[in-house]
Amino acid sequence: MILLHKILLIVFLFISLSACKHTPAILVNAEEHMETAPDSALKILKTTCLENFFLPSDKALYALLYCQALDKNDIKIESDSLITIATGYFDESEPHRAGYAWFYQSRIANNCGNVNDQATYLLNAQEFAEKINEDRLLGLVYSDKGDMYKKQKQIDSTIYYYKKSYLAFSKLKDIRNRIVNLLNLGTQYLIIPRYTEAVNSFLLAEKLALNYNDNILTSYVYRCLGSLYLKQENYSKSLFYYQKVPDTSFEIYNSNKWCLQANIYIRSNKIDSARYCLSKIKELKGMETDYYNLWKEVYEKEKNYKLALEYATKILFVTDSIYEQNLNISFAGMEKKYKFQKLEITNQKLIIRNKKIVLFFSFSLFAFIILIVLFLYWRLKQKRNQLKIQNQLLINEKTLFELEKLKFQQEHENSILLEKQLKMQQLLLANIENHKKKSLKLPVFWKENSHEINSTFNQELIACMDLEFNNITKRLLLKHPTLSSRDILICCLLLANFDTGTIATVMDLKIESISKLRYRLRSKLQLDNSVNLLEYLRQF
Numbered sequence: 055m056i057l058l059h060k061i062l063l064i065v066f067l068f069i070s071l072s073a074c075k076h077t078p079a080i081l082v083n084a085e086e087h088m089e090t091a092p093d094s095a096l097k098i099l100k101t102t103c104l105e106n107f108f109l110p111s112d113k114a115l116y117a118l119l120y121c122q123a124l125d126k127n128d129i130k131i132e133s134d135s136l137i138t139i140a141t142g143y144f145d146e147s148e149p150h151r152a153g154y155a156w157f158y159q160s161r162i163a164n165n166c167g168n169v170n171d172q173a174t175y176l177l178n179a180q181e182f183a184e185k186i187n188e189d190r191l192l193g194l195v196y197s198d199k200g201d202m203y204k205k206q207k208q209i210d211s212t213i214y215y216y217k218k219s220y221l222a223f224s225k226l227k228d229i230r231n232r233i234v235n236l237l238n239l240g241t242q243y244l245i246i247p248r249y250t251e252a253v254n255s256f257l258l259a260e261k262l263a264l265n266y267n268d269n270i271l272t273s274y275v276y277r278c279l280g281s282l283y284l285k286q287e288n289y290s291k292s293l294f295y296y297q298k299v300p301d302t303s304f305e306i307y308n309s310n311k312w313c314l315q316a317n318i319y320i321r322s323n324k325i326d327s328a329r330y331c332l333s334k335i336k337e338l339k340g341m342e343t344d345y346y347n348l349w350k351e352v353y354e355k356e357k358n359y360k361l362a363l364e365y366a367t368k369i370l371f372v373t374d375s376i377y378e379q380n381l382n383i384s385f386a387g388m389e390k391k392y393k394f395q396k397l398e399i400t401n402q403k404l405i406i407r408n409k410k411i412v413l414f415f416s417f418s419l420f421a422f423i424i425l426i427v428l429f430l431y432w433r434l435k436q437k438r439n440q441l442k443i444q445n446q447l448l449i450n451e452k453t454l455f456e457l458e459k460l461k462f463q464q465e466h467e468n469s470i471l472l473e474k475q476l477k478m479q480q481l482l483l484a485n486i487e488n489h490k491k492k493s494l495k496l497p498v499f500w501k502e503n504s505h506e507i508n509s510t511f512n513q514e515l516i517a518c519m520d521l522e523f524n525n526i527t528k529r530l531l532l533k534h535p536t537l538s539s540r541d542i543l544i545c546c547l548l549l550a551n552f553d554t555g556t557i558a559t560v561m562d563l564k565i566e567s568i569s570k571l572r573y574r575l576r577s578k579l580q581l582d583n584s585v586n587l588l589e590y591l592r593q594f
Contacts, residue, residue: 078112084119092126099123104136108412114143118151121158134162141175146185153182153191160198173202193222193231200238213242229266233259237278244282252282269302273311276300280314293318309335313344320351328352342372511560512543519546526594534578541575544568548588 080102087095099120107113118140124131131137137159144152160175176195183191196219203211220235240255256279263272276299283292296318299311312334319328329352338345346368353362516527526549527542537545540561547557558568576587 077115078107081112081115081119084123085115088119088122088126092123095119096123096127104139110143114140114155115151118144118155118158121162122154125158125161130165131162132165134159134166137162141178149182149186150188150191153179153186153188156182157191157194157198164198164202169202169205172198176202189222189225190228193219193226193228196222197231197235197238200235204238204242209242209245213239216242229262230268230271233262233266233271233275236262237274240278240282244285247285249282249286253279256282269300270304270307273299273302273307277310277314280318284318289318289322293322305337306339306341309337310341313341313348316348317344320348320355323355325352325355343369346372512539515546515550516542519549523549523592523594526591529594534580536578537575540571541578544571544575545591549591 080098084095084098087098099116102116104113104116107116117136121131121137121140137155140151140155141159144155146152156175157179160172160179163169163171163175176199179191180195180199182188183195196215200212200215200219203209203215216235216239220232220239223231223235236255236259240252240259243249243252243255256275260272260275260279263275276295280292280295280299283289283295293315296311296314299314301308301311312331316328316331319325319331328348332345332348332352335341335345346365350362350365350369353359353365520527527546530542530545531537543561544557547560552560554565554568558565561568563571572587579587579590581587581590
């Protein structure tokens with residue numbers, strides 16, 4: 055009774071544990087929204103926290119999805135405490151999630167400025183991506199590797215990986231990422247410079263962007279084309295593409311377009327047009343230096359040095375302000391990072407304590423389950439051995455039955471064959487006796503017609519042997535064309551079980567002559583001494 059209760063308890067715990075292995079609905083929901091609506095995925099994940107999940111698999115998945123959502127929403131992550139939970143759990147058993155976990159850890163390493171770790175993590179991600187042939191992950195990895203080589207100014211390697219990323223996204227028909235890689239490639243071709251390849255990349259990006267219907271990407275394509283011709287000092291073509299930059303819902307992009315056009319007009323000495331473009335600028339976020347510098351150049355062209363000096367002073371002021379702002383942002387970032395790390399340490403302590411409790415109960419349950427499994431395995435092994443012995447006995451009995459059946463069939467066939475041969479031999483002997491009697495009664499007739507009588511006998515014999523042995527005389531002549539009619543007759547007499555003396559009587563020859571004929575027959579059939587002539591003929 056006690057054993058029954060224990061078994062029921064184990065079954066209950068096993069069912070409960072199996073039920074817990076199902077991925078929580080909140081994580082499934084977040085994962086479904088990750089590609090199409092990453093902002094919604096982030097909102098879903100923010101409704102819970104890591105400590106609300108019991109199983110390590112759920113914790114790892116939450117960590118991966120949270121870091122993925124932050125990255126897709128362009129929120130910079132500078133701590134790897136969360137993503138290491140994912141990389142520490144996911145392995146070859148779940149290569150898809152393992153690959154993405156290492157990829158986002160590489161991006162966090164990049165945010166922290168750790169180039170060596172970024173390269174190592176990217177290689178891990180690439181290994182998993184190539185193993186499962188995940189084109190999207192491969193495209194992201196190759197793109198980030200291209201960015202790494204771009205920072206190191208290794209242009210050939212940069213171009214190589216941007217091309218591989220483009221091909222990976224082409225398989226997925228991912229237009230947006232294809233455009234981004236084409237723009238990256240064109241930018242690198244400008245540095246070399248290889249203008250033809252750069253133009254081809256930008257024009258292909260333009261074609262894709264127009265079909266994709268994304269104003270921001272399209273505006274970036276035309277800015278790149280304008281910059282290409284600006285670098286070649288082809289101001290008319292550069293202005294043509296800058297004017298094609300579409301308006302977007304972001305005022306900063308529109309202001310940048312007017313700033314670029316103003317720059318071309320100044321270089322072309324069209325000051326009025328430059329003034330018009332500068333007057334259209336409504337937002338200077340990050341463009342203060344370029345904006346004031348363009349006004350300074352306008353006033354210098356007009357020889358209004360007082361206003362030119364005034365804008366030069368503004369440029370210096372803005373430069374100092376930007377430097378000071380960067381310092382403040384840096385200190386603020388350090389303070390946030392310190393607070394975040396302090397909070398992470400507290401969370402880690404809670405996680406460690408929960409893990410200890412979970413490990414204790416898990417180990418106890420695991421040990422108990424192992425004992426039950428070992429007992430069940432022993433019982434199963436015993437039954438398997440019994441079944442194996444029974445199967446072997448059945449196989450042996452079946453084998454003996456088949457052997458007896460085969461033996462009976464062979465004996466039956468041999469008896470039928472022997473009966474046929476005896477009948478044939480009796481018939482032939484009767485014919486011989488009949489011929490002998492005729493020769494005794496009518497010696498003159500036998501002597502005169504001996505050839506005809508022998509010919510009739512031979513034909514009867516050959517016809518019987520062909521009927522019995524599937525046209526053996528024809529097959530012998532086909533394989534051994536050197537055989538004579540006497541050789542064929544001897545073969546038929548042997549198959550009819552005639553002994554040497556009877557053969558000599560039938561052929562009206564001496565026994566020594568029959569032995570010589572048999573020797574010559576063996577030579578024509580090309581038989582070794584070890585081969586029995588009669589057996590050869592029967593099996594032919």
